[in-house]
Each structure stands twice: as C-alpha cells, then as structure tokens.
Amino acid sequence: MRHIWIIFRRELGQYFSSPIAYFVAFAVLLLTGFTFNDDLAMRNGRAPVDPALPLIYLAQFSVFFVPLLTMRLLAEENREGTLELLMTLPLQDYQIVLGKFFGAWAYYTVLISLTIVHQALMLWLNPADLGIAFSAYLGLWLFGGASIAVGMFFSALNENQIVAAFLGMAALLILWQADLVGNVLNNRPLAEFIRSLSFQSNYSYSFAIGIVRFDHTVFFLGVMGTLLLATTQVVQSRRWR
Amino acid sequence: MASEQKSQRTIILDRLSVARWSSTLGAVALVIALVALLASGELSPVVVVSALIGMSGLGLWMTLAPEDFRSTLTGRRAVYGSNSVLIILLFVGIVLIVYAMAARSGIAADFTSRGYYTLKANIRPVIEQLSRPIQITAFYSRRLLTNQALESPILRLFSDAAPNKVRLVYADPDVQPILARQFGLDSAYGIFVSYLSADGTPDLNFTVRVLTARDRMPNLPLEEDHVNERWIAEAILQLEARGKYRVLFSVGNGEVNLDSDATGIRDGLRNVGIQVATIDLSREGVPQGTTALVILAPVRDFTQEMADRIAAYLGSGGKVLIMAEPAYRSDIRFMQAEDSPLAKYLWQAWGIRPNRDIVFDPLSYNETQYYVRAAQYLEGHPIVQKDQTGSAARPLFPIAQSWQIATEPPADVVVRRIYTTSPEAFGKLDLREVARNPDRAIREAADLPGPLTLVAAAENLRTQARLLLVGDADWVTNDLIVAFDGQILWTNMIDWLTAFLERVTIEPAFGQLPLSVPSRDLELTAFITVGVLPTAVLLVGLWVWWRRSRR
Numbered sequence: 001m002r003h004i005w006i007i008f009r010r011e012l013g014q015y016f017s018s019p020i021a022y023f024v025a026f027a028v029l030l031l032t033g034f035t036f037n038d039d040l041a042m043r044n045g046r047a048p049v050d051p052a053l054p055l056i057y058l059a060q061f062s063v064f065f066v067p068l069l070t071m072r073l074l075a076e077e078n079r080e081g082t083l084e085l086l087m088t089l090p091l092q093d094y095q096i097v098l099g100k101f102f103g104a105w106a107y108y109t110v111l112i113s114l115t116i117v118h119q120a121l122m123l124w125l126n127p128a129d130l131g132i133a134f135s136a137y138l139g140l141w142l143f144g145g146a147s148i149a150v151g152m153f154f155s156a157l158n159e160n161q162i163v164a165a166f167l168g169m170a171a172l173l174i175l176w177q178a179d180l181v182g183n184v185l186n187n188r189p190l191a192e193f194i195r196s197l198s199f200q201s202n203y204s205y206s207f208a209i210g211i212v213r214f215d216h217t218v219f220f221l222g223v224m225g226t227l228l229l230a231t232t233q234v235v236q237s238r239r240w241r
Numbered sequence: 242m243a244s245e246q247k248s249q250r251t252i253i254l255d256r257l258s259v260a261r262w263s264s265t266l267g268a269v270a271l272v273i274a275l276v277a278l279l280a281s282g283e284l285s286p287v288v289v290v291s292a293l294i295g296m297s298g299l300g301l302w303m304t305l306a307p308e309d310f311r312s313t314l315t316g317r318r319a320v321y322g323s324n325s326v327l328i329i330l331l332f333v334g335i336v337l338i339v340y341a342m343a344a345r346s347g348i349a350a351d352f353t354s355r356g357y358y359t360l361k362a363n364i365r366p367v368i369e370q371l372s373r374p375i376q377i378t379a380f381y382s383r384r385l386l387t388n389q390a391l392e393s394p395i396l397r398l399f400s401d402a403a404p405n406k407v408r409l410v411y412a413d414p415d416v417q418p419i420l421a422r423q424f425g426l427d428s429a430y431g432i433f434v435s436y437l438s439a440d441g442t443p444d445l446n447f448t449v450r451v452l453t454a455r456d457r458m459p460n461l462p463l464e465e466d467h468v469n470e471r472w473i474a475e476a477i478l479q480l481e482a483r484g485k486y487r488v489l490f491s492v493g494n495g496e497v498n499l500d501s502d503a504t505g506i507r508d509g510l511r512n513v514g515i516q517v518a519t520i521d522l523s524r525e526g527v528p529q530g531t532t533a534l535v536i537l538a539p540v541r542d543f544t545q546e547m548a549d550r551i552a553a554y555l556g557s558g559g560k561v562l563i564m565a566e567p568a569y570r571s572d573i574r575f576m577q578a579e580d581s582p583l584a585k586y587l588w589q590a591w592g593i594r595p596n597r598d599i600v601f602d603p604l605s606y607n608e609t610q611y612y613v614r615a616a617q618y619l620e621g622h623p624i625v626q627k628d629q630t631g632s633a634a635r636p637l638f639p640i641a642q643s644w645q646i647a648t649e650p651p652a653d654v655v656v657r658r659i660y661t662t663s664p665e666a667f668g669k670l671d672l673r674e675v676a677r678n679p680d681r682a683i684r685e686a687a688d689l690p691g692p693l694t695l696v697a698a699a700e701n702l703r704t705q706a707r708l709l710l711v712g713d714a715d716w717v718t719n720d721l722i723v724a725f726d727g728q729i730l731w732t733n734m735i736d737w738l739t740a741f742l743e744r745v746t747i748e749p750a751f752g753q754l755p756l757s758v759p760s761r762d763l764e765l766t767a768f769i770t771v772g773v774l775p776t777a778v779l780l781v782g783l784w785v786w787w788r789r790s791r792r
Contacts, residue, residue, distance in 0.1 A: 017789070022782025026775045033770035040763055043756045117774055121766045126756045131352035179387060188383055188413055190279050195386055205390040210353035213394075215343035222336035229332050233325035 003091050007099020008106070011073070015107040021069065025111050028065050032058050036118050040125070049126045051133035052208040054118045055140045059203055062140075062147050063176050067168030069107065070151030071161040073100045074235065079159040083238070093236045097228055101152060108144040112137065132210035139207020142220035143199060147172055149227035156234040175199045260306035267298020347401050349394065357470075360398045364474045368402045372481060374437045376408045377473070382415050382429035388467065395470055396432075399477075408437070424448065430466055434476045447483055451476040486515040486532045486739055493521040494575070495540025497714055503537065505719045506731055515739070522547040527554035533738040536563045538714030539575045548582035552590065560707045560738040564714035567599045567642035568672050591654055591699045591708055592647030598668030599675050600641045600693055600712065601682045605663050607725070610682045612639045614725065615695055616663035624659050624698060624709075624733045627726065634726035634733070636660070641713035643668050643693035653703040659696040666691030698737070707738055 015021040035057040043049060077083035086096055122128050151168035158164040178198035185191040195201050202216040274291035281288070303310045313319055351358040360368070379396055381389040389411065400409040414421035414429060423445055424433050432451040435443035451473050455466045488510055490499050499507045499519065510517050520527065520534070522543065527534055527550060534554060543551070555561055568577045576584040576595050588594040605616035614637045618625040625633040643662070650656050668689035669675050669682075699708040711734075716727050 017785060019782045019786035019789070022778055022785060026779040026782060029775040029778060030771065033767070033775060036770055037763070037767040040756065040766060044763065045757055047756065049756050114774065114778070118770055121769060125758050125762060125766065129354045131354045135350075135352040179390075181386075183384055185280060185383075187280055188416055191383060191386065195390075201387075201390050205387070206349075206394070209358075209391075209394075210351065211358045211394050212350045212352060213343075214346060214348035215340055218336070218340045218343040222340055226329065226333055226336055230329050233329060237321065237325065 003095040004099045004102065007091075007096055008102045011100050011103025012106050015069075015103065021107060024065050024068050025114070028058070028061055028111065029114060031061055032115060032118070040122075049122050049128050051119060051122055051128040051130070052136035052210075054115060055112075055133075055136040056204060056208050058112060058115060059140055059143050059199075059208075060176070062144060063172040064169055066108070066144065066147040067151040067154070067165040067172065069104055070148055070155050070168060071165035072155070073104060073152050074156040074231070075158050075161045075164040078156075079161075083235070087235075087238065094228075094232045097152070097156075097232045097235060101148060101224075101228055101231075104148045104152070105145050108148060109141060112140055112144065129210065132208075135210050135212050136208045138212060139203050139216075139220075142207075142217065143203050146199065146220045146223040146227075149224045149231070150175070153227045153231045153234070156231045172199070179204075256305045257309060260302045260304075260309060263298040263305070264302035264310075265298075267295045267300075267302065269295075270298060271295030347397055358394050358398065360402050361470065361474075364470065365402055367474065367478065367481075368399055368407060371403065371406045371477070374406050374408065375477065375480065376410055376435050376437055376443045378410050378412060378424065378433045378435065378443060380412050380414045380421055380424070380426055380429075380431045380433075382413055385430055385464070388430065388464070392467060395468070395473070398470060399473060425450070429463060432468055432473070432476075434473070434480050436480065447480060449476045449480045449483075482515060487518065487530060488515055488533045488535060488735070488739070489518050489520040489527065489531050491522050491534065491536045491539065492519040493523055494543065495572075497537040497718065499537070502718045503722075505722050506717050509728070509731070510735065515735075522550050526550040527559060531559065533560040533562060533735070536561065536565075537717070538564050538566045540573055542574045542576060542578060542581050543583045545582040548586045551583065552586050555590070555701070555706045555708065556704060558701075558705045560709075562709045562711070562734060562738060564711040564717070565595055565642065566714055567640060567712065568597065569599060569640050569676070587708075587710075588647070590651060591701075592650035592656055593697055593699060593708075593710055594645050595710075595712070596643045596645050596668055596670075596689055596693070597672075598642050598670050598689055598693075599672060600638075600643050600662060600666060600668050600695065601684075602662045602666035602691070603682075603684075604665045607637055612637055613641050613662060613666070613695065614638075615660035616666070617661045617692060619657055619659050622657065622659055622698070624696070624730070624737050626733060627729055634729040636716055636727055636730045637721070637725035638695055638711075638713035639715045639721065641695055643689065643695060643712055644697045644710055646694060646697060650699075653701050654699055655702060656697060656699040658694045659698050661692040661694050664691045666693055668693050709734055709738060 032054055036054045039053050040049070074083065077086065087093070119128075119133050123130075150171050151164075154167040154171065155161075155164040158167070175197065176199050178194050179200040181191045181194045181198070185194070196219075202219045206213045206216045270291045272295075274288050274295055277285060277287045277291060349358070377396060377399060379389070379392070396409055400407045412420055414426055414431075421427075421431075424431065426433075430453070432453070433443075433448050434451065435445065435448040438444045451468050452475075453466050453468050453472070455461045455463070490496070490507075492499075497503050499517075507517050515532075523546070531554070534551070536551075551561060565576055566573055568574070575581075576587075577597055578584075584594050599611070600613050601610045602613045602616060603610060605614045606612055607614050615635050618633045618635070620633070627634040646656050646658065665684075667684040668691075669685075670687060670689065695712050697710045699710075700706070715721055716725075717731060722728055722731060
C-alpha cells in the first residue's frame, strides 16, 4: 500500500506541476461553462433547472479530455525507458499501475469538483434537486475512473503518446455512442448487450436522473478492474517478451 | 537515387513468410466472421466465406510452417501470453456474473428529493393487494432502446413492489409482430397491463393499455413519448375495475339516447374499465352488484312501481344520479306533477325535490340567459375539484331547473348544495309564460329568488346511499360535454358515486417551478463560469509554466 501511495503522490504532483493539466482543465471548464449558460438561457421562463445537465456535458467531454490526461502515464515511461527503471525497484507491477491510476483519478476528482461552482450558482438561481446532483456527481466520478482505466490501457500498449490518446478517444467514443447501437444493428439481443456496455447508458439513464443502480455501479467498477488488470498484464509482459 | 533503390527492392517469398501472412489473414478473417455472425445472427454468406478463409489461412500456416506453429503455441511468449489472457477472461467472467446478479437484484437507491423512483405510498397497497397476478408488457422497437432504458426504473417499481404478483416483460413489436397485433399495438411503442391466465400467459380479454404522453399530446414525436408512475397505476386500477364496477342507465322513458346523443360519457366509462349497461325500471329492479344508477333526463314520469324500485336500491346503500330537465317542452313530464311518485319519495326520504322552474342568471350566463353557468360552488367538495391545485370546475347548464332543499332533512341524511346560481338569479315558475315570451327574462315577484341550487348531493350516513341531482342533462351530450368543464364534472360525479379513483391520488412528480431569473443574474453566472473560473485555472497553469521555465 505504501508503494502505491508513493507512486500516487508522484503522479498527482506531476499533474499539478505540469501546465498541460491546467490547460486541459481550462478547456474543460470553458466548454462546460458555455454549455451550462446556454442551457440556463434556454430554460429561463420555460423549464426548471436540471442539476445533472452540466455533468452530462462534462461526461461527454471526458471522452476527449481523459485520454489527454492518461496518454503520458505509461507511454512516456515506455518511450523514455523509465518504466524499466521503475520495474527494477522493489515494486509489484500492479502497484505501479494502481499508483498511476489513482493519481490520474485524483486529478479528475479535483477537476470535477471545480464544477461545484456551477451547482452553487444553479442553487442560487433556482432551488434544484440536490439529490440528483449528488447522484450525478457520484456517477461522473465512477465514469471518470472507468475512462481513465481505458485511457491507461492504451497508454500501456503504446510508446507514442499521441497514438495512445487517439486510441483512447476512439475507444471511449465507441463506448459512449454504443448507446445508439439499436439504430444500426438488426440483432436485438446483441444490440441490447452492446448497449449494456455503453458508458452513456450506464450513466445518463441512472446516475444522471437521480437513481444509483447497483448493476451500473458494478459496471463501472468492473470496467476499472478489468482494464487495470489488463494494463498490469501489459506492463508485466515486458518481463517475458 | 534512394527511391530507385526502394523500387528495385525485391520481395522474397519463402515458406515461413507465406505461412505467417496466411496466419494473419486467417485470424483477421475469423474475427470478421465472428463479428458478422453476432451482428446478423445467422450464417450469412459473409460469415461462411470469412470463416472458410480464416480456417484456410490457419491451415496453410500449419501446413507450410509446422515448427513455427508449434513454437508459437508452446513458446515462452505463448505460455505467458495465454496465462495473461486467461487471467483477464476469468476476471471478466467474474465481473459479468456479479453484474448479472446485480441487474437481477434490482437494488437501487433513489436520490431524488421527491422520490420519483420510489413507489408512492398510496400505490403500494394497490399493487400488493391485486386480486390476480398481472403482467406489464412493454413494447419498444429496436430504435427505442434508449426510451426503454429511461422507463425501466419506473416499470421496475411495480414488479419490485410485488414480484409474485407483477411480472414485467419487454417485447419488440418488430421481432414479435403477432404478439404486438394481439395487444392491438400498431406502433413502435406501447405498454399494457394484463391479468395472467392460469397457463401464465397474459389474458387479452383483461388487458388495459397505459395511456402515454402522446395520447395527451398527439403532436409529440414518438422518440419523446413516455409514461409515468401515475399513468401505469391508473391502468392497473382500470384493470382491477373490470367487472367490478357496473353503471346502469335507465331506458324506456324517453331518456337521452346513450348510443347516439351521449356516446362520449358511455365510452368514457368503458375506457376506464367500468361496465355500462341499460335497465328498464318498469320491468325490473336494480340488480345486485350495480355500482350506480344513472337516470338521464327522462321525458315521461316514473310510475310508483319504478319509484319504489329506486327507493329499494337506495335503501340498500345504492348510488343514484338523476338529471332532470325543466319542462321547457310540453312533452317533458318527469317529476313535473305535484303527485309525481319519484318526486314525493325524494322529498320524504331525502329532503329534496325539483322546483319545476327555469333558471335565469343575469350575472353568470353564456350567450343567452338560458345558458346558466354555475356561479358558486361548495369549496373543497370532490365533485367540484378541477385539478390538484384546488381550483374548481364551473360547468354550464343549458336550460336548467333548480332544486328545493328541505330546511330540516330527514334523519341520517346530509344534503349539500354543490353548485348554485348567483344571488341575482331567479327561477321562473310559470313555464307557459316563458314559452310565450322566450326573450323576456326579467325578475318578477312570483319568481323563486336566487341563489338557486343547480346541483345537490345527498348522503345517507346510515345506509351509505348517495344521491346526486342535476337540474339539466344537455351538458352531458356529445356536443356540450367537452365545453365548460363538463368532462371534469362528469368524471367527478362518477368518482363520487362509485369511489372509483379514490384509491389513487398522486401528486405530480415534478412540481418544480421553471427557472425565472432576470438577465443580469444570468450574466453574472456566465461571467463567473465562463470568465472567472477558467481564467483562474489558466493563470495558475501559466504561473506553473513560468516557474518551470525559470528553473
């Protein structure tokens, strides 16, 4: 546990000492701010506010910005040869992976925490359902963890950060859009199965509407677990390749 | 020079390279075959051809380079690699099992402050005390999988509340067109509640379609159509009402024709599962099991025998609705004579009788003073409730008579004036004079003074009998029922008599007010969220970059 903690602190420190992470946060907050205000202007005088809406937008943006956060996690270490150095230390491979994962997840948590400002403003404008906001944040947090695990897996597979980011984005986009698979597939059982693997269907129709479902929680935790295990296996493969 | 060398580069094809290329090609072809099989669900030509190419490729690899094949399967990388794959597959299997168990358990926490995904306290007993097990059949086409996902938490509220009494089944009308036709579904979406037969199949004779948002707003796109907890509960109640609620309309005395002039109220009752039938009181008494008897403006007066049958029914706790037109036509005789048996009974047993007048209300009318609009109502009475905000329905009675209510009603009887005219109204007793001078609606000394009772409701506290009297019947005809809250009044009257919908009163799930803020507040919000917050993060980033560059 101590080893994971050391790696975690190192990774988190790297995020806050790198300008890239701040630029990503700037872009995300700017985009979320635009969509949030656009939605408020549209609802004014017509409909009540929806505390989950800025978070659904944030989840959509996560598809693109999470791979930017994870692309360097293992790809950079691979390219610069520092992964070998890490592997010579008295560390288990899973400890390296978990430490890096929790570092990225912690940064993501800080980032989504900044949007509490949006919730506070919404509360100031019109009483909103805080229960829905809480459940939407919980879901977004799990969603972020699963997205980071996906991005990290591709970072472990590649030495090139750009390729890792691109593959991560493509995978997350497919996982998000899989919700619409029913429109293109004739095989309904298969369409339903693929839909059940969609990040959107596991977030937008449960957490984002105020209901925390056990199966959807298991889904995100399962995706995290599976991909972290796969990432560990990829890192471990360097020992026997 | 370099490009010349490149173009002159020879490609050497040896056994090993051909074998490896064919193995790659074979693996790709097998993956394509698998994906095509899963997508189409059948052995299509693409599946077969890809599978053949795949197997041929792998076969070629095994034939041309058996050593390479063997070493790939037994080498160090293969052993470690397959170990890794197996570990991941095992983990995925465990996750899938836990996921399936979690999905089956239906465990969920409702965080909405209004408990939108929690079965309302007054619906739960309805579900738990269902007389027979039911099936909720929800049809969603492939295109509407998202709608299914959005509605499944609401549908599951019912099946989770009583799993042994409520079964939830999803179906695709495109995949099961015969089943959809059996339910009478002709679109991509529809939800039905049915009793289950002894063999476990839905009983189509006892099936009610849940009204959806599109039934209320026909212009709504199919993709936005939806149901809510209340509408599903109402459909279940309608199913439960089938065969249990029976409303009889008296015939044979010149009443309003239910099959031509008042089909709206007849169909309205049938649509909610209430049985509608007719009865000729001159031939038979009101049978047992009748929920309510409706007497819809007869022309001829009822005989003593008929009045006795009504008295017997009310005496046993029956519910009766009488609508009596004033005698504005010479043939209208219903309760117009002083010695009318029914009028005498009503006065003696209930303390109410018709005034035999025509009501004019100079303060509350529509188009003509003959069309009296109810000016006052008994606040809080269920018959006048328009909606859940507490506002009242104000019906219009075209040519109405009023009711006299005894100052001291008979024992155990409570009489209430539900709708009355304004104090300025008056009741003309000389109907012949009104017929001679139809345009002369002036208050005279001989007239009955307002406010006059247009609708009265009486209840016998001992027998639980209920009697509802209305001084007009035109308002329930097809042309007029849709105007001036007529439908609401009709529904409320039937509800009051039969207690049909008393079991379900659900507050609207989303009663939240729309956002309504001045533009300066929105500008301040935009300034903070688009300006201050991202800029602050950017400035910190720039500071970090500047500090790093100085090192």
